[in-house]
Amino acid sequence: MKKGWMGTTAVLLTASLLAAGCGSKGNEEKPSASANGSQGASPSASASGSAKTEENVNLVWYTIGTPPKDLKKVNDAVNDYIKDKIHATVEMKLLDWGDYSQKMQIIIASGEPYDIAFTSSWANDYFGNAKKGAFYELDGLLEKEGKGAKEALNPAFLEGTKVNGHNYGLPTNKELPQQRVFRFNKTLVDKYKLDLSQVKTIQDLEPLLKTVKENEPGLNPIPGKIAEFLPFDLPINDLPFIGVPLDTKEYKLINVWDTPEAMSYLETVHKYYQAGYFPKDVATQTDAGDYFKTGKWLVDVADAQPYADNLWSNDAGYGVVSVPMQDPITFNWSVAGSLQAINAKSKHPEKAMEFLNLLYTDANLVNLIDFGIEGVHYKKTGEQSKDAIPDSGYGFPAFTTGNMMLTYLNTNDPADKWEKFKEFNDSATSAPLLGFQADTSSITTEIANLKNAKDSTYNALFSGTIDPKDNLPKVNKKLKDSGLDKVMAELQKQIDAWRASK
Amino acid sequence: MNPTAKRTKLRDIHRLPFGWNALLHLIAGGFALSCLFPFALAIVISFTDENTLALNGYSIFPEKWSMFAYDYIFRTGDQLLHSYLVTLSVTAIGTLLTVALTALYAYALSRKAFKYRKGFTFLAFFTMLFGGGLVPSYIIVAQMLHLKDTIWALILPMALNAFNIVILRTFFQTMIPDAIVESGKIDGAGEYKILFRLVLPLALPGLATIALFSTLGFWNDWFNALLYIDSNRMVPLQAMLMRIESSMQFIIQNSSILNSGESREMLASLPQETSRMAMVVLATGPIVLAYPFFQRYFVEGLTIGAVKD
Numbered sequence: 001m002k003k004g005w006m007g008t009t010a011v012l013l014t015a016s017l018l019a020a021g022c023g024s025k026g027n028e029e030k031p032s033a034s035a036n037g038s039q040g041a042s043p044s045a046s047a048s049g050s051a052k053t054e055e056n057v058n059l060v061w062y063t064i065g066t067p068p069k070d071l072k073k074v075n076d077a078v079n080d081y082i083k084d085k086i087h088a089t090v091e092m093k094l095l096d097w098g099d100y101s102q103k104m105q106i107i108i109a110s111g112e113p114y115d116i117a118f119t120s121s122w123a124n125d126y127f128g129n130a131k132k133g134a135f136y137e138l139d140g141l142l143e144k145e146g147k148g149a150k151e152a153l154n155p156a157f158l159e160g161t162k163v164n165g166h167n168y169g170l171p172t173n174k175e176l177p178q179q180r181v182f183r184f185n186k187t188l189v190d191k192y193k194l195d196l197s198q199v200k201t202i203q204d205l206e207p208l209l210k211t212v213k214e215n216e217p218g219l220n221p222i223p224g225k226i227a228e229f230l231p232f233d234l235p236i237n238d239l240p241f242i243g244v245p246l247d248t249k250e251y252k253l254i255n256v257w258d259t260p261e262a263m264s265y266l267e268t269v270h271k272y273y274q275a276g277y278f279p280k281d282v283a284t285q286t287d288a289g290d291y292f293k294t295g296k297w298l299v300d301v302a303d304a305q306p307y308a309d310n311l312w313s314n315d316a317g318y319g320v321v322s323v324p325m326q327d328p329i330t331f332n333w334s335v336a337g338s339l340q341a342i343n344a345k346s347k348h349p350e351k352a353m354e355f356l357n358l359l360y361t362d363a364n365l366v367n368l369i370d371f372g373i374e375g376v377h378y379k380k381t382g383e384q385s386k387d388a389i390p391d392s393g394y395g396f397p398a399f400t401t402g403n404m405m406l407t408y409l410n411t412n413d414p415a416d417k418w419e420k421f422k423e424f425n426d427s428a429t430s431a432p433l434l435g436f437q438a439d440t441s442s443i444t445t446e447i448a449n450l451k452n453a454k455d456s457t458y459n460a461l462f463s464g465t466i467d468p469k470d471n472l473p474k475v476n477k478k479l480k481d482s483g484l485d486k487v488m489a490e491l492q493k494q495i496d497a498w499r500a501s502k
Numbered sequence: 503m504n505p506t507a508k509r510t511k512l513r514d515i516h517r518l519p520f521g522w523n524a525l526l527h528l529i530a531g532g533f534a535l536s537c538l539f540p541f542a543l544a545i546v547i548s549f550t551d552e553n554t555l556a557l558n559g560y561s562i563f564p565e566k567w568s569m570f571a572y573d574y575i576f577r578t579g580d581q582l583l584h585s586y587l588v589t590l591s592v593t594a595i596g597t598l599l600t601v602a603l604t605a606l607y608a609y610a611l612s613r614k615a616f617k618y619r620k621g622f623t624f625l626a627f628f629t630m631l632f633g634g635g636l637v638p639s640y641i642i643v644a645q646m647l648h649l650k651d652t653i654w655a656l657i658l659p660m661a662l663n664a665f666n667i668v669i670l671r672t673f674f675q676t677m678i679p680d681a682i683v684e685s686g687k688i689d690g691a692g693e694y695k696i697l698f699r700l701v702l703p704l705a706l707p708g709l710a711t712i713a714l715f716s717t718l719g720f721w722n723d724w725f726n727a728l729l730y731i732d733s734n735r736m737v738p739l740q741a742m743l744m745r746i747e748s749s750m751q752f753i754i755q756n757s758s759i760l761n762s763g764e765s766r767e768m769l770a771s772l773p774q775e776t777s778r779m780a781m782v783v784l785a786t787g788p789i790v791l792a793y794p795f796f797q798r799y800f801v802e803g804l805t806i807g808a809v810k811d
Binding site: 066067069071093095096097098099102103106109110111112122123290293294296391 | 553556557577580581636637640641644645728729732734745747748749750751752753756
């Protein structure tokens with residue numbers, strides 16, 4: 001028996017050796033990890049005349065988005081451009097939307113070497129990873145290598161993404177606050193001469209919906225689920241029933257779904273559902289906006305940014321107008337909508353920051369990464385404008401990285417678009433809980449239970465399918481049974497401590 | 503089936519009464535239809551005009567047909583071609599490797615004369631009960647063996663499976679009498695000759711079963727690609743479809759959190775509905791055609807162990 005084990009070990013060792021041999025063979029062609037980076041140093045080494053010769057490093061950059069066909073081509077162009085500037089090359093690795101979080105989780109857990117990664121409140125959780133220590137603390141770097149980035153950003157961005165008082169990610173310079181709007185199909189608005197000036201809340205929609213439904217019986221004026229707007233700030237986004245009022249003074253958490261505001265909102269939605277303003281199957285719909293193509297809708301809800309109406313009209317091919325429900329407000333999650341972070345174990349955090357800094361200060365680089373190579377992937381149509389060449393094989397989600405205010409506009413965008421963005425950002429007020437991050441480690445079970453309790457009725461309730469009069473109290477009872485009070489007490493404690501420390 | 507046959511005196515005793523026969527056929531037929539229908543619908547959608555689809559929803563008889571989706575895929579998509587090549591080579595190499603490794607391992611375990619047989623059996627059996635978990639396997643494949651973005655990352659993790667070993671070992675033990683091995687020895691054959699000339703030819707149905715399992719396994723695998731493949735050139739078919747699907751799901755789920763400007767940008771990077779269906783059709787087609795070919799061996803492999811003399 002003893003001998004048997006030795007034989008086993010021998011075989012295993014041989015097998016792993018063989019496999020390793022095969023693996024490295026297949027790997028030779030590509031520059032894989034950062035270990036290979038130093039090879040390309042020679043051409044630019046002479047450029048740096050400083051005392052210690054800088055060696056070229058290769059930064060591995062994971063970011064989100066569907067990998068385009070010409071990624072390699074653009075990546076090479078990026079490297080040609082930055083090689084002399086910061087003596088580094090970057091290896092862009094785009095992971096698809098749906099895979100990103102899972103893959104990054106494994107990459108971080110397994111300690112795989114990388115330098116820069118996309119993170120946010122909705123993918124590759126920023127706050128969680130920062131607390132775990134997965135990201136490099138940027139405070140020092142922001143004063144030196146990242147100076148340009150810091151200057152380009154509205155201070156609220158860095159303030160709002162602090163975790164325990166430190167920055168772990170560099171937010172994209174884009175719209176900062178959230179502003180929820182009603183979005184209207186202008187064709188129908190003009191046809192029935194609807195008066196939008198009176199619209200502010202969901203209750204105000206009724207006469208408009210009625211007119212359209214009477215005249216166009218085959219059409220659902222509200223084509224799908226709409227995102228609710230209740231004037232509360234939520235410490236945990238997944239639990240939309242725990243919040244403080246937006247105009248709070250005493251920062252006391254309440255059950256949002258137990259307020260008259262919520263009841264009146266739900267009653268209105270339910271009334272609309274019964275009147276046939278929603279599609280019958282709205283609660284189970286998984287449509288990602290097909291109605292936009294067909295034009296068979298009157299109103300829905302969206303989040304706006306300056307000149308959003310133009311964007312939407314372009315997409316739809318007909319006029320789309322919007323009416324705000326609220327003033328722009330900066331929430332935790334809207335600040336952390338998109339960041340780039342540096343790996344805590346990165347060997348070259350300074351280089352990584354130098355590269356990120358370029359993304360905020362160098363318009364050529366940002367446009368190259370966002371839109372591709374001029375003449376191949378886009379055509380310039382003016383000093384600051386461009387048109388994409390359709391099906392040219394490159395696309396990159398611009399909002400995930402760098403300074404959007406440096407990017408070219410589309411030909412039909414108004415020239416002052418980025419100025420309007422700055423104004424929009426400056427006009428924002430802060431939500432009461434901006435900067436507060438809940439520590440959920442002691443209440444994970446309760447939170448999971450609450451989430452389950454929420455998920456079972458949320459869609460039916462907020463799509464108006466079921467009557468809130470009977471069902472809302474039932475839901476609230478269920479939440480209470482699932483540990484709502486304990487979670488609220490714990491969060492309240494944390495919020496009080498957070499306020500005291502400010 | 504023939505109505506006149508029902509009246510003949512010489513009735514086949516296996517024949518069911520007409521009513522039962524019809525009912526059972528109906529049930530089986532209905533079930534088969536419900537299995538085929540989704541695929542038929544996918545084919546029809548892939549040939550539907552995109553705007554018609556948005557206006558009328560899914561329909562088995564669309565108002566307007568269109569070849570646009572296929573046109574689009576063949577125009578823009580050398581991705582599909584790449585993925586085909588990857589999947590085909592992974593399946594071919596993987597299946598050969600699996601059969602070879604499994605057969606060698608299982609044969610050794612099936613021979614009573616093999617001294618360390620218990621130890622090796624336990625070693626294989628142990629992995630059926632306990633696995634290392636996701637992160638350790640990832641560390642081994644990606645960081646110790648450096649298989650990331652290579653075809654071996656798709657093949658080696660699945661190449662040897664304890665379940666297959668146990669099946670094949672049992673097959674060898676029950677189907678190949680010791681007498682055959684002994685007869686070979688008496689005639690002066692060495693171990694290799696016995697294995698390749700006597701045992702393997704007799705074990706063909708068993709090997710075919712393993713081959714079928716692993717072909718389907720390799721063809722349908724997307725999880726290894728999710729973990730180990732970043733480069734577009736190495737993405738296999740199923741992983742490509744899975745990516746599109748999960749990205750769709752993700753964007754729909756998050757569309758309320760994300761600013762509309764952003765989810766717009768995401769949606770724009772995904773293929774349209776009809777193109778997605780066309781990809782499904784192109785990706786599933788070949789394996790559907792390959793199945794009947796294997797099925798013959800499959801049935802044989804399953805039944806051959808059933809009756810013993």
